[in-house]
Amino acid sequence: MxxxxxxxxxxxxxxxxxFTPAYIVMLLLGILFIWFGIVKKYEPFLLVPLxxxxxxVNIPGTGLMGPGGLLHFNYQGITxxxxxxxxxxxxxxxxxxxxxxxxxxxxxxxxxxxxGIFIALIGAKLLGFSIAESGAIGIIGGADGPMAxxxxxxxxxxxxxxxxxxxxxxxxxxxxxxxxIMKALxxxxxxxxxxxxxxxxxxxxxxxxxxxxxMIVLVLLPPIAPxxxxxxxxxxxxxxxxxDRVSATIGGVFLDIITVFIAVAIGSTMSAENFVNFQTxxxxxLGLIAFCSGSASGVLWAxxxxxxxxxxxxxxxxxxxxxxxPMAARVSHTVGIQYNKRNYxxxxxxxxxxxxxxxxxxxxxxxxxLLGVF
Numbered sequence: 617m618x619x620x621x622x623x624x625x626x627x628x629x630x631x632x633x634x635f636t637p638a639y640i641v642m643l644l645l646g647i648l649f650i651w652f653g654i655v656k657k658y659e660p661f662l663l664v665p666l667x668x669x670x671x672x673v674n675i676p677g678t679g680l681m682g683p684g685g686l687l688h689f690n691y692q693g694i695t696x697x698x699x700x701x702x703x704x705x706x707x708x709x710x711x712x713x714x715x716x717x718x719x720x721x722x723x724x725x726x727x728x729x730x731x732g733i734f735i736a737l738i739g740a741k742l743l744g745f746s747i748a749e750s751g752a753i754g755i756i757g758g759a760d761g762p763m764a765x766x767x768x769x770x771x772x773x774x775x776x777x778x779x780x781x782x783x784x785x786x787x788x789x790x791x792x793x794x795x796x797i798m799k800a801l802x803x804x805x806x807x808x809x810x811x812x813x814x815x816x817x818x819x820x821x822x823x824x825x826x827x828x829x830x831m832i833v834l835v836l837l838p839p840i841a842p843x844x845x846x847x848x849x850x851x852x853x854x855x856x857x858x859x860d861r862v863s864a865t866i867g868g869v870f871l872d873i874i875t876v877f878i879a880v881a882i883g884s885t886m887s888a889e890n891f892v893n894f895q896t897x898x899x900x901x902l903g904l905i906a907f908c909s910g911s912a913s914g915v916l917w918a919x920x921x922x923x924x925x926x927x928x929x930x931x932x933x934x935x936x937x938x939x940x941x942p943m944a945a946r947v948s949h950t951v952g953i954q955y956n957k958r959n960y961x962x963x964x965x966x967x968x969x970x971x972x973x974x975x976x977x978x979x980x981x982x983x984x985x986l987l988g989v990f
Contacts, residue, residue: 638888639674646670646883652789659788659943665876666784669883680884687884690877694776697769699878700762701846706871707941708850709863713825714817715967721921722933726971728917729937732757732910733979736902743898748772751983753899756783757906758976759790760939761878766843767980771987777885778896782903784882787940793904794911794935794947801915802931806922807955809930811964819855826852829974837981844977911935914968936965939972 649667653660673681680687693699716722737754745753752772755764756779764783768776786793799807826848833844854863885891918934932952936944945965952959 635676636888638892639676642674642886642888642891643671645886646674649785649883656792658791661872661875662784662788662879665879666781666788666883669880670886671883672880673884673887681887687880691881691884693877694765694780694881695769695773697766697842699874699881700766701842702874703762703871703878704843704847705850706866706874708826708847708852708867709854710867710871711847711851711854711941711970712822712966713851713970714822715814715963716970717817717821717825718814719964719967722937722967723971723974724921725914725918725934725937725968726939726973726975727937729910729914729934729968729972730758730975730979731913732906732908732938733976735909736906739902739905740898743902746772748987749775751987752779753902754906755779755976755980755983756786756899756903757910758939758972758979759783759787759907759910759944760973760976761787762843763840763939763976763980765878766840767983770839770984775899777882777890778899779903780882781886781891782900784879786903786907787943790907790940790943790947791950793907794944795951797908797911798915798932798935798948798951801912802919804955806919806927806931807952808959809922809927810956810959811930811933811961812928814963819857822855823852826855833977837977839984840977840981844974847973907938910938914938918968930959930961930964933961933965933968937968937972937975939969939976941969941973942966944972945969 646667649663649670652658653663653667669687672678672687679685681691682688733754736757737750740750740753741747748771752768752775755767758764761780761784765776765780768779772779830845830848833841837844850866853859853866914934914937915931916934918929918931922929922931930952932948936948938944945962948965949960949962952961
């Protein structure tokens with residue numbers, strides 16, 4: 617009898633004693649994320665650690681997310697808004713704003729592709745969310761993970777988990793989401809359009825741009841100054857030409873490490889208790905609708921610009937108007953080269969892609985200001 621009691625006690629001390637169907641569902645979802653990252657190669661830096669975080673938090677008894685647990689401490693980087701500015705710093709150090717400076721008209725595409733923000737916001741309000749919660753959900757449509765986290769921590773911190781998961785998951789799955797939309801809206805002859813070589817941008821212009829943007833952000837959009845200021849600081853380090861080693865580190869190894877940390881932290885919010893519910897399903901669905909409608913709107917505006925320019929603009933770059941840098945630009949290039957082997961759209965697509973980053977910042981700043989957070 618004592619042996620049976622000991623075996624029973626040992627069994628109660630394992631995670632198996634507390635497993636429920638919901639835990640199994642979330643573990644399978646984590647494995648699916650890992651599969652997409654490794655096998656399909658859809659942004660592995662995001663999906664693999666996100667999937668691991670999802671698995672870890674859904675194994676009962678580990679205490680990883682409890683007070684003093686490893687995941688608990690890592691998650692403070694999100695709740696304390698430490699990781700998002702650091703991500704922007706790294707993105708700035710690896711980003712060339714030349715395409716946007718050379719072709720400022722692509723700002724229109726960055727604005728057009730943000731229709732999803734307003735569709736998600738309105739949809740969330742119609743589904744019963746408060747105006748602050750709707751604003752936080754709406755920013756998912758900008759396809760900017762750090763910005764979505766930042767806005768959610770200010771407007772609806774209780775929804776931070778599903779909002780962050782939706783934003784980062786759809787960003788990573790852009791190669792799966794966007795091509796069908798692009799092919800449905802752009803006729804084959806327009807997919808083949810090869811755009812002219814971009815005009816060169818002087819080094820002085822590239823240095824002035826981040827300095828100018830820092831001043832504009834501090835004056836006009838103070839609520840999102842931490843993110844955009846870090847983005848421009850990273851870019852200024854890159855373009856200055858006197859800190860090459862620092863620029864390479866921030867835009868390379870440093871950015872990779874912070875991306876892994878933030879992805880694990882996001883995955884650790886996907887516990888069965890908090891994630892498997894109807895509210896999360898509504899948020900994830902609204903996020904998908906926002907991504908699809910924003911991509912479609914950007915493509916349609918690009919088609920209009922194609923007509924107005926008499927065929928000089930490939931409409932495929934319109935989908936890059938959302939702020940997922942540089943994933944959205946890579947998708948535009950990948951689809952374009954399938955129809956014209958000389959169709960190198962990556963730099964042209966970076967114009968609207970970078971405009972999308974600024975557009976999401978403007979949208980986030982306006983929401984935070986109007987809703988009285990600042």
